Amino acid sequence: MDIGILGGGIAGLSAALALHKQGHTPRVYERRAGPSTMGAGVTLWPNAGFVLQELGLLEDVGAAGGRPLSVHRKDAAGDSLGGLDITLLDQIMGYPTHTILRRDLQAVLLAHVARAGIQVEFGHRVVAIDLDASGKALARFANGQSICPDLVVGADGRMDSVARSFVAGDNTPIYQGFVNWIGIAQGNGALVSDIAIQDYWGSGDRFGCVAIRTDLVYWAAAQARPLPGATPAADMHNEVSDLFAGWPEPVGRLIEATPAHSIQRIAVHDLEPLHTWSRANVLLIGDAAHAPLPTSGQGACQALEDAWHLARCLGGTGDCLDEALQSFVAVRGPKTTKLAEQGRMFARGLFAKDPETCRIRNERAKASDAVRDAQAMAAGWSQGLPMADCIERAANGVDGMYRL
DSSP states (O other), rough: OOOEEEEOOOHHHHHHHHHHHOOOEEEEEEESEEEEEOOOOOOOOHHHHHHHHHHTTTTHHHHBBOOEEEEEETTTOOOEEEEEEHHHHHHHHTSSSSEEHHHHHHHHHHHHHHHOHHHHHHHHEEEEEETTSSEEEEEEESSOEEOSSSSSOOOOOSOOOOOHHHHSSSSOOEEEEEEEEEEEEEEESOOOSSSSEEEEOSSOOOOOEEEEEETTEEEEEEEEHHHHOOOOHHHHHHHHHHHHHTTTTTHHHHHHHHHHOOOOEEEEEEEOOSSEEEEEEEEEOOTTTOOHHHGGHHHHHHHHHHHHHHHHHSSSSTTTTHHHHHHHHHHHHHHHHHHHHHHHHHHHHTOOOOHHHHHHHHHHHHHHHHHHHHHHHHHHHHSSSHHHHHHHHTTOOOOOOOOO
């Protein structure tokens, strides 16, 4: 099958690899002139590890990334709020967790795509999708070119997705009331003491940092606020430094070790879950279909799962494209909707400003059972994957409270 993939991010490139392995002919069309350098890093939890293994990417991702051992939660004064044993989670799920810079993950994906002989066309910004006389989708690009493949896969992101507008008739991202400043800190010596994830909760603000190596850490600082206007890039370093002055180390150390010009501020949006992800021969995947908040911890992971499931659905329905697309949405819709809802719920608690609400939130975190949390996370994140049944039995129906 001739497949055109709109978007060369994690979802688009991993889908191209998965579809190529099934014997299809995918081609990727990316709006940017070259590989994206946006973003800081991602945590690829064990459900993503499964897909990476299936796609033959796990070894290279491991070489470029880090293996976190634990999550440590603390309040803004540095007092412990419990945590998570990532090694236990990995053991339960049977696959590793990796942390990796987004640019390095992109490089791994592009290297494997090139090795497979899959074409990636940069500088192709889709501006419209129309139906031709036969009811087949025709995608038009700003450079004047157009494509009319057997299947159009819309992996063009949560903001300004032309594919989502075509499928759903609307593409209005929803501001969720907080901003993220993201950065990558690199030092000549160690910036943190171990390869771990550290998460500091304040009142209406949060600072999370994820080690890839002890001298290489990506971080996200967040604060609840009205939708902001533009801020000069040069001022962002001072802005985030002032906001988190007095927080426990390594917060200040990581901000100081981050080049001022590289800090990005993102007004965090998501999208309402869709009832349908396809129209004619156009299918949405990744953030175009289900854009969870970063508080879900599953954005990149679910993009990878989309790729694996799409290849399986197309391979299991013969020549019936409609049946394949319906099967894909049936298996992906419930899980991604639940994760999006969990991300919103966690964000509401995380960015609460009321002192009593924050106290109760912190007490709940301290009282949580790390083993039961790992079991519950494994049960939720493995849904729809081959390891799900045995993990669900092990979890014994418990419901964890923690998401990163």
